[in-house]
Amino acid sequence: xxxxxxGETEKIIRxxxxxxQKMGVKISIAVVDANGNLMGMMRMDxxxxxxxxxxxxxARASAWMQDTSAALQQRAQGSIIMQALITxxxxxxxxxxxxxxxxxxxAVVGAVGVSGAAAQQDEDISKAGIAxxx
Numbered sequence: 001x002x003x004x005x006x007g008e009t010e011k012i013i014r015x016x017x018x019x020x021q022k023m024g025v026k027i028s029i030a031v032v033d034a035n036g037n038l039m040g041m042m043r044m045d046x047x048x049x050x051x052x053x054x055x056x057x058x059a060r061a062s063a064w065m066q067d068t069s070a071a072l073q074q075r076a077q078g079s080i081i082m083q084a085l086i087t088x089x090x091x092x093x094x095x096x097x098x099x100x101x102x103x104x105x106x107a108v109v110g111a112v113g114v115s116g117a118a119a120q121q122d123e124d125i126s127k128a129g130i131a132x133x134x
Contacts (some may be wrong), residue, residue, distance in 0.1 A: 002104040004031070008133045009039040012102075015132035017042065019125045020117065027125060028055040031102075031124030034109050036060035036092075040051055044116070048057030051115040058122075059113025062101050066108045069099035070123060098122030102130055 009031045026042040028051035029102050036059075043052045056095040058069045066070055072095030076082035099113035100123065112129045114122040 002107060002109055004033050004039060004102060004104075004110040006039065011132040013040055013042055016112065016114060016125045017044065019128035020044065020114075023121055023125070025117035025121060025125075027114050027122065028052040029125065029129065030055040030059045030094035030113045031129075032056070032063050032110050034058045034063055034107075034111070036063045036111075037118070039110065047116045053091060054078065054094060054096075054115035055098070055113040055122075057092050057113070058096055058099035058115060059111040059116070060089075061095045061100035062111035062113060063108065064093065065095070066101055068097075068101070068123070069095055070097040073097055077124075087098045098126060100126040100130060102133075104125035 026047040030041040031039045076095040097119035101108045102110040112126040114125045
């Protein structure tokens with residue numbers, strides 16, 4: 001199974017930060033591996049402090065469930081299992097729009113999560129990061 005590299009992580013983060021700057025928003029961006037372990041994270045100057053934790057929770061949810069966090073947000077509504085995961089993980093699993101899985105050869109090797117802008121902007125920044133390694 002392919003792995004996500006540190007070099008790819010750096011490219012994703014740099015591209016995401018560049019996209020956020022173009023949009024004029026202050027965000028935090030996190031990249032996790034397929035198991036949800038943090039590969040890299042940056043919080044822009046002026047981004048809210050809590051965005052650093054939120055972006056990691058979004059990325060982890062996306063990696064674990066192998067889906068966008070926007071799709072997970074919809075699935076979580078009314079789902080006892082998803083609510084149990086949210087509670088069990090105490091903020092480390094956040095199915096809230098702004099994260100996208102990273103795929104290599106069809107396999108999920110990680111995810112990118114962003115927090116600090118509007119939900120759709122967070123997701124767009126995540127996608128811009130992934131595009132840097134496509």
